Amino acid sequence: xxxxxxxxxxxxxxxxxxxxxxxxxxxxxxxxxxxxxxxxxxxxxxxxxxxxxxxxxxxxxxxxxxxxxxxxxxxxxxxxxxxxxxxxxxxxxxxxxxxxxxxxxxxxxxxxxxxxxxxxxxxxxxxxxxxxxxxxxxxxxxxxx
Amino acid sequence: xxxxxxxxxxxxxxxxxxxxxxxxxxxxxxxxxxxxxxxxxxxxxxxxxxxxxxxxxxxxxxxxxxxxxxxxxxxxxxxxxxxxxxxxxxxxxxxxxxxxxxxxxxxxxxxxxxxxxxxxxxxxxxxxxxxxxxxxxxxxxxxxxxxxxxxxxxxxxxxxxxxxxxxxxxxxxxxxxxxxxxxxxxxxxxxxxxxxxxxxxxxxxxxxxxxxxxxxxxxxxxxxxxxxxxxxxxxxxxxxxxxxxxxxxxxxxxxxxxxxxxxxxxxxxxxxxxxxxxxxxxxxxxxxxxxxxxxxxxxxxxxxxxxxxxxxxxxxxxxxxxxxxxxxxxxxxxxxxxxxxxxxxxxxxxxxxxxxxxxxxxxxxxxxxxxxxxxxxxxxxxxxxxxxxxx
Numbered sequence: 001x002x003x004x005x006x007x008x009x010x011x012x013x014x015x016x017x018x019x020x021x022x023x024x025x026x027x028x029x030x031x032x033x034x035x036x037x038x039x040x041x042x043x044x045x046x047x048x049x050x051x052x053x054x055x056x057x058x059x060x061x062x063x064x065x066x067x068x069x070x071x072x073x074x075x076x077x078x079x080x081x082x083x084x085x086x087x088x089x090x091x092x093x094x095x096x097x098x099x100x101x102x103x104x105x106x107x108x109x110x111x112x113x114x115x116x117x118x119x120x121x122x123x124x125x126x127x128x129x130x131x132x133x134x135x136x137x138x139x140x141x142x143x144x145x
Numbered sequence: 146x147x148x149x150x151x152x153x154x155x156x157x158x159x160x161x162x163x164x165x166x167x168x169x170x171x172x173x174x175x176x177x178x179x180x181x182x183x184x185x186x187x188x189x190x191x192x193x194x195x196x197x198x199x200x201x202x203x204x205x206x207x208x209x210x211x212x213x214x215x216x217x218x219x220x221x222x223x224x225x226x227x228x229x230x231x232x233x234x235x236x237x238x239x240x241x242x243x244x245x246x247x248x249x250x251x252x253x254x255x256x257x258x259x260x261x262x263x264x265x266x267x268x269x270x271x272x273x274x275x276x277x278x279x280x281x282x283x284x285x286x287x288x289x290x291x292x293x294x295x296x297x298x299x300x301x302x303x304x305x306x307x308x309x310x311x312x313x314x315x316x317x318x319x320x321x322x323x324x325x326x327x328x329x330x331x332x333x334x335x336x337x338x339x340x341x342x343x344x345x346x347x348x349x350x351x352x353x354x355x356x357x358x359x360x361x362x363x364x365x366x367x368x369x370x371x372x373x374x375x376x377x378x379x380x381x382x383x384x385x386x387x388x389x390x391x392x393x394x395x396x397x398x399x400x401x402x403x404x405x406x407x408x409x410x411x412x413x414x415x416x417x418x419x420x421x422x423x424x425x426x427x428x429x430x431x432x433x434x435x436x437x438x439x440x441x442x443x444x445x446x447x448x449x450x451x452x453x454x455x456x457x458x459x460x461x462x463x464x465x466x467x468x469x470x471x472x473x474x475x476x477x478x479x480x481x482x483x484x485x486x487x488x489x490x491x492x493x494x495x496x497x498x499x500x501x502x503x504x505x506x507x508x509x510x511x512x513x514x515x516x517x518x519x520x521x522x523x524x525x526x527x528x529x530x531x532x533x534x535x536x
Binding site for chain 1: 155156159171174178250252349350441442465499500501502514517519523527529530
């Protein structure tokens with residue numbers, strides 16, 4: 001199971017939860033990337049993660065109402081809804097992306113939600129074979145679809 | 146030392162939210178709305194203040210009698226007076242919560258110093274208006290507060306005696322004083338709204354009103370406090386110039402410096418107060434962390450990639466700090482996007498807080514944070530996926 005988690009650097013602290021390779025100790029295979037704000041995520045990047053071979057991708061922001069940049073997590077939540085509709089049109093299961101909201105200290109709740117997300121991913125049908133494409137520098141687009 | 150203390154305070158503040166959010170849905174956490182709460186109290190203050198103004202007589206003989214008439218003879222007059230009194234305390238509590246919370250959670254970083262500086266002015270002038278309000282009643286507390294205030298003002302080097310004369314309208318307390326204080330009370334309170342404009346001007350959707358539940362609850366609390374016999378504001382002893390006031394009921398939110406002045410020389414209290422407030426203005430420029438250690442939190446001011454911008458305005462609508470403006474596209478560009486667009490997004494450096502929300506908003510790869518490039522993120526995605534052997 002390969003999952004990429006994009007975690008806002010102001011949100012839940014992953015210090016001590018992550019090993020040297022950047023993966024969660026509790027769930028090997030879940031790779032954590034710290035980002036400036038959950039609103040920084042372009043939804044395309046989640047889609048691209050799936051395309052590149054990840055089984056799932058999630059974004060973690062601060063609790064709703066407490067975004068340091070005021071609106072980042074609300075905006076991201078809206079964009080995730082749009083992304084889910086877009087993924088459906090492209091025959092990708094929208095259950096493979098998720099948005100979480102956890103504050104600095106919510107480490108247990110965060111891990112629990114990641115665990116639940118992994119179980120959900122396991123229960124999803126395997127994605128249909130997609131053409132393998134190079135991930136780095138690949139033109140983001142859907143020409144190959 | 147300061148930095149470590151602030152990091153500790155950040156952790157404790159956010160930990161407090163964890164507990165509060167277990168009680169309410171996080172959207173109702175009152176600490177997420179401290180600014181809105183302050184604004185709500187200010188609104189109550191303005192409404193009740195306008196009504197109080199109809200009854201108040203600004204003269205040494207009439208002031209105390211008019212307040213007494215209002216609270217004893219006018220139907221629900223005591224309620225009006227109590228609302229004004231307790232909303233003022235609520236305002237100060239909300240403002241201080243707002244200050245400390247935003248201080249401890251780093252909400253002063255980068256371009257957010259404008260709201261911070263205007264907020265300090267709002268705090269100082271709000272406190273000043275509150276003290277004025279206690280003087281207007283012209284009971285013994287008002288007399289004591291006026292004497293101490295005059296002593297603090299007079300202890301200022303050079304300008305002191307002139308300011309005292311300006312404040313009192315003559316040598317010593319006279320009929321000229323209360324109209325001046327009334328003007329300061331109402332005039333400076335109106336000026337708070339000018340400062341609020343400055344406070345909000347760079348915020349795209351400022352949270353200026355708390356959720357309805359909190360509004361109703363706080364209104365109820367204010368009405369109860371004003372109406373219950375135990376907490377209802379009572380008429381004190383009328384002021385008698387010449388008589389030395391030895392004790393008066395203290396309002397800790399406004400009159401704390403005046404309490405200190407009964408133990409310390411007034412000059413020292415004034416200097417200490419000025420020192421603390423001046424330190425408040427420096428807070429946004431003292432960082433909790435070294436810039437080099439902030440990592441993605443200090444990714445640099447967003448940059449527009451001219452050739453990719455189509456002028457679609459999505460970043461302009463999403464930026465929470467109004468840091469992006471759309472200008473007429475200045476030249477026929479070389480790229481297809483640039484040649485066909487009418488508008489070009491421009492980031493105003495002095496307003497950008499480096500959050501990258503515009504990057505997420507842009508579907509055309511026309512925005513980048515200089516120290517957190519899209520290429521870096523894609524490389525990390527590839528590494529994350531490729532780092533493991535395929536199952």
